Amino acid sequence: MKAAHTMIVTLGLLLCVGCATPPEVKQALIAKDRAYAENERLMHQYRELVSNVTQRHQYWYRYIQTRLKLNLALQWATTNPKLTDVADAELAKDDADLLGTDLIALINEIRLKNLPERKGPTGQIIFQAGTGDMNNLLQQLPELIGRVEQRVAKDSQASSTVDLTAFDQYRTNVDALRRINAIIKQYLDIDVTLSRDDVQSIAEAVRTLRR
Known part of the structure; x- marks a missing residue:
């Protein structure tokens, strides 16, 4: 996933650099998180639409x-x-x-x-x-x-169920990306490098995206 690759690159930069973060970088993270939230909202709406239409067809x-x-x-x-x-x-x-x-x-x-x-x-x-x-x-x-x-x-x-697992997997991936984004933003806000425990937390979230 391209977003996961971007997060890994950002993580690598944070591990190497402990200086003050430019405002543009922080704003980019905020914008990315908003985009994740909007995508998740739209996907949830589409999931509900698919479910409702399927129920109507079944009726x-x-x-x-x-x-x-x-x-x-x-x-x-x-x-x-x-x-x-x-x-x-x-x-x-x-x-x-x-x-x-x-x-x-x-x-x-x-x-x-x-x-x-x-x-x-x-x-x-x-x-x-x-x-x-x-x-x-x-x-x-x-x-x-x-x-x-x-x-x-x-x-x-036999035709009463509809497979919504793709929508649920998408939500899981977006949630993982937002967790990574939140951890990175937290450290950018105080301009320090990541601790080993938080690096491990991000790595776990990235692995979630790859499943």
Whole structure:
């Protein structure tokens, strides 16, 4: 990191020189610390923005998926879905993969009378022949909605987290730079050379930047 290299050079000068420090050098350190603080503030704001946008995307994902899966479940409970360019068996399998076993089990309980069974590509029955009526379907509607929401929640778990470690690492690096800057400025203010303990403290901060 370029900033770390600059700090090391400054540290070397301090170890060699014990004379009064020009005001320009002190002002440069103050300006650098302000720049570090501003960068950290902006990065924190950007981190919050990324987090908030991700949460909003997740909300809309769950909302849209809930509507889609509920609509799909009701289609299979009340009709015999078909698509022109998709084989019946493939359509049944694809929709079953979207709905999941818990939803399919309930759909099979509430499918309306006279709806035929639908098989998958291997011949297994996925959607059973309907035996229910509209009254039963309406009574089971809250349960159907609940299972849809559970399915959507399960599907969204994989994409519910966002990696913010890059922002946290940046903040760690900036904090280390500011610690180095503060130690150097402290000694420049009183125009003395650094003690061995403070040199060690700065070295530890520099190592933090390199991790």
